[in-house]
Amino acid sequence: MGNIGEALKAALIAALVTFGLAFPIVALRTDTNLSNQLVLNQRSGLALALAGAAFAVRFVFALLYPAGFVRRAAKPRSEVPPHPYLRYLPRVGLALLLAFPFIALAVASAGGPGILKVVDTYGIQILIYVLLGLGLNIILGLAGLLDLGFVAFYAVGAYCTALLTTTYGFSFWIALPIAGIVAALWGVLISLPVLRLKGDYIAIVTLAFAEIVRLVLVNWVPVTGGYAGLSDIPKPTLFGYSLGPGPDSLWTALSIPYAPIYRLAFMYYLVLALALAAYFVTLRLRTLPVGRAWEALREDEIACRSLGINTVTTKLTAFAAGAFFGGLAGAFFAAHYSFVSPKSFEFLESAMIVAIVVLGGLGSMLGVAIAATAMVGGTELLRELGGLQAVFGSGFDPAQYRMLLFGLAMVVLMVLRPKGLVSTREPSVRLAARPTRGSPAHRPQPAE
Amino acid sequence: MRWQSEPLLVVDHLSMRFGGLVAVKDLSFQVGRGDITALIGPNGAGKTTVFNCITGFYKATSGRIALAHGAAATPDAVDVLTRSDRRRTYGKNPELFLLERMPDHEIAAQARVARTFQNIRLFPGMTVLENLIVAQHKTLMHASGWSIGGLLGLATYRAAERKALELARAWLEVVGLLDRADHPAGELPYGAQRRLEIARAMCTNPVLLCLDEPAAGLNNRESAELTKLLRGIRAQTGVSILLIEHDMSVVMDISDHVVVIEYGTKIADGTAESVKNDPRVIAAYLGVEDEDLAAADRVNADRAPAEEGRGS
Ligand SMILES: Nc1ncnc2c1ncn2[C@@H]1O[C@H](COP(=O)(O)OP(=O)(O)O)[C@@H](O)[C@H]1O
Numbered sequence: 103m104g105n106i107g108e109a110l111k112a113a114l115i116a117a118l119v120t121f122g123l124a125f126p127i128v129a130l131r132t133d134t135n136l137s138n139q140l141v142l143n144q145r146s147g148l149a150l151a152l153a154g155a156a157f158a159v160r161f162v163f164a165l166l167y168p169a170g171f172v173r174r175a176a177k178p179r180s181e182v183p184p185h186p187y188l189r190y191l192p193r194v195g196l197a198l199l200l201a202f203p204f205i206a207l208a209v210a211s212a213g214g215p216g217i218l219k220v221v222d223t224y225g226i227q228i229l230i231y232v233l234l235g236l237g238l239n240i241i242l243g244l245a246g247l248l249d250l251g252f253v254a255f256y257a258v259g260a261y262c263t264a265l266l267t268t269t270y271g272f273s274f275w276i277a278l279p280i281a282g283i284v285a286a287l288w289g290v291l292i293s294l295p296v297l298r299l300k301g302d303y304i305a306i307v308t309l310a311f312a313e314i315v316r317l318v319l320v321n322w323v324p325v326t327g328g329y330a331g332l333s334d335i336p337k338p339t340l341f342g343y344s345l346g347p348g349p350d351s352l353w354t355a356l357s358i359p360y361a362p363i364y365r366l367a368f369m370y371y372l373v374l375a376l377a378l379a380a381y382f383v384t385l386r387l388r389t390l391p392v393g394r395a396w397e398a399l400r401e402d403e404i405a406c407r408s409l410g411i412n413t414v415t416t417k418l419t420a421f422a423a424g425a426f427f428g429g430l431a432g433a434f435f436a437a438h439y440s441f442v443s444p445k446s447f448e449f450l451e452s453a454m455i456v457a458i459v460v461l462g463g464l465g466s467m468l469g470v471a472i473a474a475t476a477m478v479g480g481t482e483l484l485r486e487l488g489g490l491q492a493v494f495g496s497g498f499d500p501a502q503y504r505m506l507l508f509g510l511a512m513v514v515l516m517v518l519r520p521k522g523l524v525s526t527r528e529p530s531v532r533l534a535a536r537p538t539r540g541s542p543a544h545r546p547q548p549a550e
Numbered sequence: 551m552r553w554q555s556e557p558l559l560v561v562d563h564l565s566m567r568f569g570g571l572v573a574v575k576d577l578s579f580q581v582g583r584g585d586i587t588a589l590i591g592p593n594g595a596g597k598t599t600v601f602n603c604i605t606g607f608y609k610a611t612s613g614r615i616a617l618a619h620g621a622a623a624t625p626d627a628v629d630v631l632t633r634s635d636r637r638r639t640y641g642k643n644p645e646l647f648l649l650e651r652m653p654d655h656e657i658a659a660q661a662r663v664a665r666t667f668q669n670i671r672l673f674p675g676m677t678v679l680e681n682l683i684v685a686q687h688k689t690l691m692h693a694s695g696w697s698i699g700g701l702l703g704l705a706t707y708r709a710a711e712r713k714a715l716e717l718a719r720a721w722l723e724v725v726g727l728l729d730r731a732d733h734p735a736g737e738l739p740y741g742a743q744r745r746l747e748i749a750r751a752m753c754t755n756p757v758l759l760c761l762d763e764p765a766a767g768l769n770n771r772e773s774a775e776l777t778k779l780l781r782g783i784r785a786q787t788g789v790s791i792l793l794i795e796h797d798m799s800v801v802m803d804i805s806d807h808v809v810v811i812e813y814g815t816k817i818a819d820g821t822a823e824s825v826k827n828d829p830r831v832i833a834a835y836l837g838v839e840d841e842d843l844a845a846a847d848r849v850n851a852d853r854a855p856a857e858e859g860r861g862s
């Protein structure tokens with residue numbers, strides 16, 4: 103139990119802060135009236151109520167936990183080998199991913215949302231973010247370089263594909279690797295000014311870089327189409343056959359009646375293959391000297407240099423490799439939606455990708471996959487939760503509050519798991535065989 | 551005297567200025583091949599700054615730092631290289647390096663000077679073994695064909711990695727950390743972290759090992775073990791050792807050669823015996839020894855019970 107005076111003080115501060123924040127956002131609301139004019143509505147009562155709620159919550163909290171959250175000292179992670187079942191997690195996950203379109207079919211026929219929507223929003227969209235997350239994971243998670251402008255590489259890949267396939271008539275399959283390589287070159291380019299910088303300065307420069315890329319996309323109208331963007335990007339073909347409807351499609355050749363889900367499922371498996379490739383390449387890179395140098399760079403740059411590691415090329419390769427995957431994601435994005443515009447490459451996207459990597463646990467690829475699923479899938483799910491209307495009244499539109507709920511969820515997660523969802527790090531090499539629970543290597547050693 | 555007849559490192563008129571502060575002033579000394587050389591002096595004398603100049607972390611304001619692989623360097627050969635605008639010779643014996651012209655990572659990779667830090671700098675989140683593998687970056691990078699061969703899983707890379715693991719295992723045995731190989735380095739007790747940092751430096755296969763206060767924070771037993779370890783390392787590999795040390799018992803015990811600096815200038819240079827009796831050294835340095843020792847003992851007494859648990 104804490105001191106009442108202190109608690110009152112803390113609660114008063116919380117209430118003031120809440121009121122200060124709520125006043126411009128909540129207390130003043132603009133609505134359009136019947137003649138389409140903006141009118142200002144006062145809702146100071148609501149702001150006061152919020153402040154009162156903050157006061158009460160903070161007061162009770164300060165009384166119960168006067169010292170705030172006390173984190174228990176972390177016990178040495180290495181002493182606890184992973185549960186044996188965890189070893190099957192990747193295989194189970196892979197099986198689920200491969201079977202996803204069929205699961206979607208089951209969901210759809212059980213009366214859920216349509217199969218196209220399930221595969222598109224919960225399958226393809228999440229996997230695009232997984233691919234982006236795996237790219238940023240190399241730069242931020244492994245090499246520890248805070249890149250707040252990762253979306254620039256995504257944009258470069260997307261516009262590169264859009265231009266190559268529309269203006270120059272390349273096939274998607276040629277545009278895809280070119281997009282990756284061009285994005286990687288941009289990665290090298292951005293890393294040049296960043297090489298001599300540390301921490302926060304890297305964040306600022308990369309942020310500015312992404313903004314420059316976006317502004318170029320907006321203003322270079324003859325090439326990029328400005329705000330209107332580029333449309334009619336052709337969808338990928340398979341061995342020269344189109345996958346859509348029409349006489350020269352693969353389905354006509356196989357004499358199967360066309361259904362839109364076929365093409366969508368194909369796109370799903372394509373982005374899944376890209377994400378898996380990124381996963382396995384990263385896995386391999388981690389056990390190579392470059393990958394170890396990235397992690398060493400994150401841990402201590404000065405120690406790296408004292409061991410003869412050229413930190414300039416190490417940062418450069420990290421940016422290039424991460425940007426490559428970002429470019430692939432962009433290429434896929436352009437081909438899948440057939441349309442690119444600067445609207446898709448704003449700062450919010452960068453923030454989303456950073457959040458995925460940080461929430462997942464820096465450096466953990468499994469974490470990236472889980473965080474992408476939770477964040478992208480979760481916000482989509484929130485849109486559809488009609489049930490919340492029963493709680494908050496019929497005027498409640500969950501889609502409007504999803505960012506708020508989402509932010510709240512992030513704060514809670516960061517308090518409970520400050521190192522992210524998956525905070526264990528698998529060593530890139532071991533001397534002893536991997537310990538499992540109950541194996542002799544893990545039995546407590548008798549004290550010497 | 552080996553530092554005169556067969557110098558490995560020749561520091562000439564080295565000065566380092568930070569704004570108005572002259573941390574090192576016109577300092578000259580030599581390190582003999584195969585010697586254990588101690589650089590001592592009161593706090594703030596500029597010892598760490600000298601290390602940072604030798605290892606390229608600071609660009610010296612003026613002066614020359616020459617290192618020779620192979621035969622002993624002749625002053626003529628060093629002068630020829632100095633007049634050219636090159637950093638090093640290629641394919642000569644002795645192979646000469648002008649360290650003040652080289653960036654830090656090249657000094658480590660090409661001139662083969664390894665170092666440890668006054669405040670330990672391990673890769674705390676990586677395992678003990680990984681710390682030693684990262685130290686072999688240059689060799690492994692070569693073997694992996696700058697990652698391309700490694701990505702394709704070429705056999706040459708796998709063989710190189712096996713050899714790197716063997717070397718790491720050998721060093722873990724030397725420093726007594728074999729049973730901790732797969733633990734995060736940051737979770738080791740303090741003394742073990744010091745030993746790991748030395749092992750990591752040795753994994754780069756150096757000709758000169760620079761240790762910045764390796765015995766700082768160790769208790770008496772651990773200091774004694776450290777002297778044994780350093781002697782063993784020199785006997786086994788022939789590496790020359792340059793160390794900064796405050797603990798005079800360690801210094802007098804293992805040094806072949808002692809260089810004393812105060813306010814950035816050298817005040818004595820010679821064998822441990824001759825330096826110990828030099829009146830200027832006694833005035834400048836040994837005069838504060840009692841206080842230092844008392845302070846160190848207090849620190850050791852505080853930490854001993856906590857750190858003892860899992861030692862070597
Ligand atoms: N990077 C720096 N910038 C400014 N002053 C420095 C820097 N590094 C060292 N110094 C100064 O140089 C002097 C010598 O420091 P140092 O070499 O660390 O002494 P020590 O002999 O205790 O290792 C000190 O006065 C210190 O403040």
Ligand SMILES: [Mg+2]
Pocket residue numbers: 597598599668
């Ligand atoms: Mg020092």
